[in-house]
Amino acid sequence: MPTFDIVSKVDAQTLDNAMNNAKKEILNRYDFNTSKSTIDHDKKTNVITIVTEDDMRLKAIEDSIISRMMKQNLDPKSLDFGKEVYASGNMIRKEISIKEGIDKETAKKVIAKIKASGLKVQPSLMDDQVRVQSKSIDDLQKVISLCRTEDFGQPLQFINMRN
Numbered sequence: 001m002p003t004f005d006i007v008s009k010v011d012a013q014t015l016d017n018a019m020n021n022a023k024k025e026i027l028n029r030y031d032f033n034t035s036k037s038t039i040d041h042d043k044k045t046n047v048i049t050i051v052t053e054d055d056m057r058l059k060a061i062e063d064s065i066i067s068r069m070m071k072q073n074l075d076p077k078s079l080d081f082g083k084e085v086y087a088s089g090n091m092i093r094k095e096i097s098i099k100e101g102i103d104k105e106t107a108k109k110v111i112a113k114i115k116a117s118g119l120k121v122q123p124s125l126m127d128d129q130v131r132v133q134s135k136s137i138d139d140l141q142k143v144i145s146l147c148r149t150e151d152f153g154q155p156l157q158f159i160n161m162r163n
Contacts (some may be wrong), residue, residue: 002137002160006130008102008154010078018068025064048096075155101128
């Protein structure tokens, strides 16, 4: 029976390239000339930590990260912006986590949307992905186009199309 999986993943190497480009851009900007701003990407926990002096610089760093991700064809919806925390002195710290996998709430929305479409497919939740089965490959392709038109607040990829 033909199947495919709906997942939400971020390519680690492409993200690392985008982060390195954002760091270079920030270091070369004139308004960050005397700044003590830092951008750290922890690859194990998938968290980006920004430490800077004021809100204006924080916003500029966030915009730089988002623009570099878009240039690398990464969806900025995969970023989960945390709250700003005042660190030692006059520094502001912000942690941005990268969403990997489809959480249960988003998976329920995806499954509900697929079931509401009336196509003869069987969506099922498996860990952090949704598997869709059908007798017809055409129905699976209709599900893919349906999911691409809908915004679930998270980038979705469609992998493992099997016949």
